[in-house]
Amino acid sequence: MKRNKLRSTEVELKDKLVALNRVTKVTKGGRTFSFSAIVVVGDENGIVGHGLGKAKEVVEAISKGVDDAKKNLVRVPIINGTVPHFQLGKFSGARVMLKPASHGTGVIAGGSMRAVLESAGITDILAKSQGSSNPHNVVKATFDALENLRDAVSVAKDRGVNLNKVFNG
Incomplete structure (x- = not known):
């Protein structure tokens, strides 16, 4: 990507x-x-x-x-303060999981992941760091997950679909 x-x-x-x-x-x-x-x-x-x-x-x-x-x-796609969809990220021995959360949940993430997600402006998310706890690798795995996020507009553009036709009939 x-x-x-x-x-x-x-x-x-x-x-x-x-x-x-x-x-x-x-x-x-x-x-x-x-x-x-x-x-x-x-x-x-x-x-x-x-x-x-x-x-x-x-x-x-x-x-x-x-x-x-x-x-x-x-640039990270953010929809209503959370990520658009579930995403896994991986770098070396670190693996991270990002999951959208409803408004008011807050940032449920540990140490180095929390710093990345808050700096990106994500206010509601469920995140889990698996594998290595090395801050270098966790940060890079989080970036891997964030870079692979796609919002509806970019997916529609890649597929050649007009969103106005889809939503307005």
Whole structure:
């Protein structure tokens, strides 16, 4: 499925830190610490992206992650605050399941999935992370599921059907 790549200059994005990892390199001179940050950005209106930043300082790692996330933006179809249909996503050992929910349910999802879904602007969803709990893989599996979502308009366009004829008789 093709990705709906967007430019970050089109929208105002909010960032969320998903995971921060401290990495220690032991050398002859002692220990050297560096940080890696997984960041999700989104406009909470159907546009979301993820990125990874690595640096010697926490703040610098986060800002690098935000810059990387702005390069990986995708558009997600949202209908009445939820996803249009059931969808499975997979990346490496992580598998995720997204299921539409009625209004008022809220975001029923764990850690890294919750950050992605809230940044996308989804307010009601039932989600389950299966397999690996590695935040990198869970975020990428969630994006796999979100990228494969299709709304009625895009399906009708692919099939060459006019929705006005279908609904208006």
